[in-house]
Each structure stands twice: as structure tokens, then as C-alpha cells.
Amino acid sequence: MTSFAARPGSPGSRIVGLGSFQPDTVVSNHDLAKIMDTSDEWIRERVGIVNRRVAKPEELLVDMAVEAGAKAIADAGLAPTDIEAVLVATCTMPSQIPNAAAQVAHRIGVLAAPAFDLNAACAGFCYALATGSDLVRAGSARYVLVIGAEKLTDWVNPTDRSTAIIFADGAGAAVVGPSEEAAIGPVSWGSAGDLSGMIAVEDRDSFIFQEGQSVFRWATTQIAPIAIDAVERAGIELSDVDVFVPHQANLRIIEAIAKRLKAKGARDDLKIARDIVDSGNTSSASIPLALDHLRQAGEIASGDVALLVGFGAGLSYAGQVVRCP
Template identity: 60%
Template sequence: MTAKIGTAPGAPGSRIVGLGHYRPDKVVTNDDLAKIMETDDEWIRARVGIAERRFAAADESVASMGAQAGAKALAEAGLQPEEIDTVITATCSLDSPAPHASTQIASLLGIHAPGSFDINAACAGFCYAVAAADQAVRTGASRNVLVVGSEKLTDWTKSDDRATAIIFADGAGAVVVSPSDEPGIGPVQWGSDEDHTRTIRIEGRNGHFIQEGQTVFRWATSAIAPVAIRATRAAGLELSDIDVLVTHQANLRIIDAIAKKIVKEGGRDDLKVGRDIVTTGNTSSASIPIALDRMRAAGEVSSGEVVLSVAFGAGLTYASQVFVCP
């Protein structure tokens, strides 16, 4: 072969330049759930740390919520829809597999003819999607990428199942990833555990979420902190360089266990930890951007701080990377 394939000029690095989120208006408390199943506020708080969660309205969808979050991320980035050339959506809760969410979100936002695709890595999806956006920008395949994590998990949850209905919720978060002379997103560390593929699952196309909670808890509290540590080192940083830890908001006890291990291995005592699970619930691939944006809104996190993100979910899949907060 004598012909040589050329490549597009990329950027030295990429950076998150905009962030936004959307939570539905309907608040569902633990007392509300106690009316339809055998549970109570104390039982739920003790096991998962959730006080309330948000449920989407019947006319809200993965795409509509994703567009709401995406519009906020675009506004913060100072970009117009025509400046976005790629849309990537992380979701595991579309009501139909076709058309995919990214093309619907692009249409709602007036983004013309972007490259668009969805990623289903369950609750790890946002980290996977950010990694894909970072790589697309650095290789020259894309310039400005809208990354969305959006879930309507209540469509796939049995409303009186105490193992899942107390946990899952709805919402969306989004970021814009753009070129940067100095890298603002570290290398992703990702993988999966083939021994636990069915611990979180939906049986058949008309089924509901089934979760083996104790198995997931033991796995997450032992396997995930090392992934986050590897991501920190892959970025050329020490754990003491990390300002903010935002994990997938699965369970407050899991979040606290991961944070404790990070601090024990060299993280700072003043490490800021996202605990949005308490008032938002588990929104799967949307949970990290929602949690981070709400921390910013509360004044807990500032632009320029170093964020360590790590997510895990059905598969069991996991992913982690460091990035600079916009």
C-alpha cells in the first residue's frame, strides 16, 4: 500500500466550557412513597441517604429534559447552536431505541446536521461521553461537542418496588467540550466487570429495573475508589491536587465510602464531596453534571477547581476522569 491516510488537525487538549442541568418540578418525598409501599423515611435515609427525588411529568422525555440542560450549558459556554458540530447523549432510559436521543435534542435546540450518537453505559455513561468528546476534539473530528446525560428512569421502575423505586429519579445534565491549548480533561480510566453483568438489569422490553442491591453495594465500595485514584495519576496529579470529588449519585453510603478511601490515600481533609443524592435521587448518567452544577449554584465549588469524577452502574461498567470545573 502506497497511499497514506491523512488525519484532521486536532487540539492539544479539550476543556469543559459550559455546564447546565434540569430537574423536573415534581418533588417526591419518602413520606409520599410510604403511602404506596411498605417503607418509611427513616428506613430509606438509613439505607440510601435519600430524602426526596424528582419525577418527570408525563409530557417530559429524555430528549426534552436533555434539551433543557443543553440550552443552559450552551448559554454558559457563550456558543450558538450553529457552533455545535457534535451531540453525544448518555442515557439508558429512552422509551424507544429509535430515533436516538442526540438527534432529538439537536433538533429541539436548533443544532443543524451535527454528528450525533448515544452512549449506553448506564450510570457510567456521562464519564464515557465526556471521554468520547475529549477524544473527538483532540483528534480533530469535532470542535464543539454538546454532551448530555439525561434519564427518565421512572418509566422503567416499578412504582411499588422498594428496592428500586426509593432510589431512581429523573433529570438531565449537560456540558460543552471545546478545544483548549492546555488540557482541561484528563485521560479516562474505564472498564467493566463481566462477573456482575446482571446485578442491575431490565428483563425484556416491557420489564422494569431489577437490582441486587447488596452485591452492587459491596462491589462499588471496594472497586471504585481505585479507579478514581488511577484516573488522578493518569492526569499527572496527586490526590492532594483534587478540590472536588463528584461520584455517580447512587447511594450516600457508597459516596461516603469512596470519599473516605480517597482521603485515606492522600486526598485533602477539606475535599469537597458531591452529595446531591439526598435531594435529587439517583439519576444515572445525569447525576454527575446535576450534582456539580448544583454545588456551583450553592457556592460550594468555583470555576477553575480540579474535579475528580467517577461513575459506575449496570454492566457493571465504570469510568473516571479529572477535569477543570468551568
């Protein structure tokens, strides 16, 4: 039997660069209180958000993805021509064709690379990171640009206080490259399609809808075990984790999951990403945004062990342990 040639892969993979982008326009709780029945106190109490970033009509999702992706490539010390695949996790493109990834690759200067979008909503970045890691380890690409980008305000009713107070815009990115040792752990992921109606956009003429209380109960009870499973798959202990970077859905959800992790062995000094407070919920962009902001603030260092976990519409969820670049 004739055997096929195979491109050699890498023993492991790692994040070698990070980048992020947020629009300049800041919308505060007080701004929202002027156009709907809400208040700063009401919003802080329920979701923990103080400010969120909102893109202008002319600022496109692809524009934000390009900015974040280019920063991640530069941070990795690479040129665009070093990138061999581009993945964009998003659920808010204004149309399904063409995809975001091919446009992003072209504008950054990544030439003729495979480029595709991935929609797992708020778990999208973790799904895309796992896919990028597997591409590197299998030898399908040496360096992969992974971006989470969302313009959620295109899909939110601006006067609906159940969604307009939460969702925001932005992009975050990571470059995944080869490593002699695994620095991106095995992914723990799955879905609960029977609950898909809890977060949905009914059709192309509709706004995003979510059953807030149902989502809250699901996330606060079901996500901690996924995070713990990701740690176990990586062959480490919860006490080895330095920083917890969950999807920035709601500060109360974040705190509830972190409390469960500490009850199971996470350290008391575990750093917890709370980017939600000033960035809002940016779906697939929230984890890379939060990770990059923690690094910019000097709250994490290269080599720190970070536990990432995304969850949202689908319902989809995913988590993995990574070493910070």
C-alpha cells in the same frame, strides 16, 4: 503512497459550559411511605435520599435533555451552530429507534451534526465525556455537547421499595471544547460483564432490577481504585483534587469511597457532592447534575480540580479529572 488530509486537532480539551434540568415534581420519603411499606427513617438510613424529582408522563427524556443541553451551550457563550457533535448518555429511552441525540440536536438548533446515544448506564456521562474529549483532541469536532439524561421512572415499579425509593429523573450537560492545555484528564474505564446480572432490565416489558447488597459491596471496594487511577493518569496527586463528584448512587457508597480516597491522600477539606439527598439517583445524569448544582451553590469555583467517577449497570465504570469551567 498517497497521503490523506487530516483535520488538525487540539492539544487538549476542557469543559467550557454546564447546564442541568430537573422536573418540578418533588416526591418525598413521606410521599412514598403512603404507597409502600417504608418510612423516611428507613430510606435515609439505607440510601441517604430525602427527596427525588419525577417527570410527568408528558415530560419526555428528550425534553429534559434539550433543556440541559441548551443551558450548557448558553453557559459556554456559544450558539447552537457552534456545536459540531451531540452525544447523549442514557439507558432509559422508551424505544431504541430513533435515538435521543439526533432529536435533541434538531430541537436545540444544532444543524446536521453527528449525533449518537451512548449506553453505559450510570457510568454513561463519564464515557461520553471521554469520547467528546477525544473527538475534540483528534480534530473530529471543535465543540461537542455531552448530555446525560434519564427518565428512570419509566422503568421502575412504583411500588417496589428496592428501586422506587432510589431512582429519579433529570438531565445534565457539558460542552467540551479545545484547550491549549489538558483540562480533561485521561479516562480510567472498564467493565465487569461477568457481573452484568446484578443490575438489569430483563426485557422490554420488565422493570429495572438490582441486587442492592451486591452492588453496594462491589462499589465500595472496587471504585476507589478507579478514581485513584484517574488521578494518576492525569499526572497529579490526590491532594490536588478540590472536589469529588461520584455517581450519586447511594449516600453510603459515596461516603465509603470518599473515606478510602482520604486514606490514600485526599485532603480533609475535599468537597464531596451529595446531590443524592435531594435529587435521587439519576444514573447518567447524576454527575453533571451534581457538578452544576455545586457551581450554582457557589461551592466550587472556575479552575477547581474535580474528580468524576461513574459506575453502574454493565457493570461499567469510568473516571477522569477535570477543571471546572
